[in-house]
Amino acid sequence: MYHKRGLWAIKAKNGGVFPKHEKKAIAAAPTEKPPKFYPADDIKKPLVNKRKARPTKLRASITPGTVLIILAGRFKGKRVVFLKQLTSGLLLVTGPFKINGVPLRRVNQSYVIATSTKVDISGVNVEKFDDKYFGKKVEKKKTKGEGEFFEAEKEEKSLLPQEKKDDQKSVDAALIKTIEAVPDLKSYLGARFSLRAGMKPHELVF
Amino acid sequence: MPFKRYVEIGRIALVNYGKDYGKLVVIVDVIDQNRALVDAPDMVRGQMNFKRLTLTDIKIDINRVPKKKTLVAALEAADVKNKWESSSWGRKLIVQKKRASLNDFDRFKIMLAKIKKAGVVRQELAKLKKETTA
Numbered sequence: 582m583y584h585k586r587g588l589w590a591i592k593a594k595n596g597g598v599f600p601k602h603e604k605k606a607i608a609a610a611p612t613e614k615p616p617k618f619y620p621a622d623d624i625k626k627p628l629v630n631k632r633k634a635r636p637t638k639l640r641a642s643i644t645p646g647t648v649l650i651i652l653a654g655r656f657k658g659k660r661v662v663f664l665k666q667l668t669s670g671l672l673l674v675t676g677p678f679k680i681n682g683v684p685l686r687r688v689n690q691s692y693v694i695a696t697s698t699k700v701d702i703s704g705v706n707v708e709k710f711d712d713k714y715f716g717k718k719v720e721k722k723k724t725k726g727e728g729e730f731f732e733a734e735k736e737e738k739s740l741l742p743q744e745k746k747d748d749q750k751s752v753d754a755a756l757i758k759t760i761e762a763v764p765d766l767k768s769y770l771g772a773r774f775s776l777r778a779g780m781k782p783h784e785l786v787f
Numbered sequence: 788m789p790f791k792r793y794v795e796i797g798r799i800a801l802v803n804y805g806k807d808y809g810k811l812v813v814i815v816d817v818i819d820q821n822r823a824l825v826d827a828p829d830m831v832r833g834q835m836n837f838k839r840l841t842l843t844d845i846k847i848d849i850n851r852v853p854k855k856k857t858l859v860a861a862l863e864a865a866d867v868k869n870k871w872e873s874s875s876w877g878r879k880l881i882v883q884k885k886r887a888s889l890n891d892f893d894r895f896k897i898m899l900a901k902i903k904k905a906g907v908v909r910q911e912l913a914k915l916k917k918e919t920t921a
Binding site: 648660696697698769774785787 | 887888889890891892895896899
């Protein structure tokens with residue numbers, strides 16, 4: 582074993598003696614006082630959890646500018662342009678609104694088919710959109726008096742704030758230009774996807 | 788009723804089962820009642836059961852078990868690739884492959900083209916109908 586590991590060469594290189602490390606000086610721990618009270622039963626300690634919260638792993642087929650097909654919800658079947666993945670893991674997506682009525686919206690990766698069609702998204706600035714932008718607005722609850730219970734509940738239709746409409750327009754402006762440059766892409770995004778007779782989803786190339 | 792395509796040395800066959808599905812191979816020797824020695828420019832020469840082969844109309848002129856170089860030269864000389872791709876069977880397979888590889892966007896564009904073509908045909912038909920009834 583001595584010759585096999587070449588220990589003779591290491592010894593020779595170091596001048597006939599094995600190289601030694603100096604032991605690290607351990608700082609003397611401050612002396613702890615023994616606790617006054619030991620509990621009768623052992624208290625259970627929870628297990629260590631070193632997991633970090635991360636956004637869902639994005640499928641390799643989904644890159645900024647990919648055309649996605651939404652599979653569930655109000656916009657099922659719509660073909661839509663992918664912008665970016667938010668920190669919650671949801672995908673930020675836009676119709677564009679003028680083309681198919683899908684606004685800036687969040688969508689879950691699991692309810693989406695990624696096609697191999699890509700749109701150039703370099704002219705679009707999506708920095709300002711995050712999950713808080715899309716969260717539900719919490720209204721301060723007003724304390725109700727008895728009299729107010731009998732009044733018809735005020736139906737407040739929450740109108741879309743003008744700010745959101747402007748955001749939609751600015752994002753879509755650059756997108757629509759690049760979309761119109763490709764023939765048939767505009768009508769493609771305006772049409773819904775559906776399965777016809779003879780189409781086998783597991784054999785289709787998207 | 789009589790057979791037209793025979794198993795012979797130099798017969799081109801299409802593999803219809805297994806790892807080499809869809810390839811065109813040359814029958815280079817017959818091993819026994821069920822198996823042939825089969826070769827193609829891009830595969831190692833090996834045995835194959837006749838049940839895995841479908842014979843084509845194309846035949847090339849080679850000796851029994853030629854060297855790979857001679858085989859490739861004979862295939863070039865007989866222009867097998869072009870003959871196959873211009874035959875109706877070969878064209879069908881090419882179209883099938885193209886259709887299977889279509890993108891979702893491609894399928895949409897094809898749908899638009901089909902509708903356009905049908906529109907043009909229908910217009911012409913209407914014109915002709917008017918002429919015959921007039």
